[in-house]
Amino acid sequence: MASLDDPGVRALLDKPNHAVVSTLGDDGSIHSTVVWVDVQDGRLAVNSAVGRKWPTDLERDPTIAVIVYDEDNPYDYVEVRGRATGTTDRAREHIDRLAKKYLGADEYPFHQPGEQRITYVVEADRVRHQKQR
């Protein structure tokens, strides 16, 4: 199994490449969305606001898949399958760090009044690094 510490995987995740997060709806459907991602203590970390669709999915069923491809070479990608755990603790600092990575901003510029941020970290069952070309 690949690891998030592999240099090729680190390179994918250090770049501001976007991630696709997939979760399970209560009707058994798969829901996918595009998000920001980084690595916290060796695990993928994604961020949302409490009450949105995919965080609600994860509260019911922690099954998650996250895939990140190199936007300069989509044939180079990492897929992580596992279970997500959510916490609101320091989730606002996390979205600010992501805003730095993706926007170059010192602070996340899209906060909504009353919004509670939440970070999900992924306990990986499988890490797959594919690089075809």
Add this chain to the structure above:
Amino acid sequence: MASLDDPGVRALLDKPNHAVVSTLGDDGSIHSTVVWVDVQDGRLAVNSAVGRKWPTDLERDPTIAVIVYDEDNPYDYVEVRGRATGTTDRAREHIDRLAKKYLGADEYPFHQPGEQRITYVVEADRVRHQKQR
């Protein structure tokens, strides 16, 4: 609900943006991979080889999600949730058309000996077009 015929969605799908396909493993995990995509008779169409992981998933459970984001603006994306139906009929012509779209090649250059191509078309339960910026 958005439609694949919406001009903004068509623009996303006419460009050689890659797709992330997600399927369900027999252990309930979600599997995601990066693929080529086009539209056939108003439905998303993706292509693989018989026996690979995600086609095998789909033969057991047709649940699928496909998401395509604009590689020049990841905040513009379309997500399609639904069920996939596979056919080997004209699947080789289909991969050649995809090679034209993504590589500018007249023929898919990566055929493996004995490989049987398969096309999955997606019957959409939901089409969601997000364009944040």
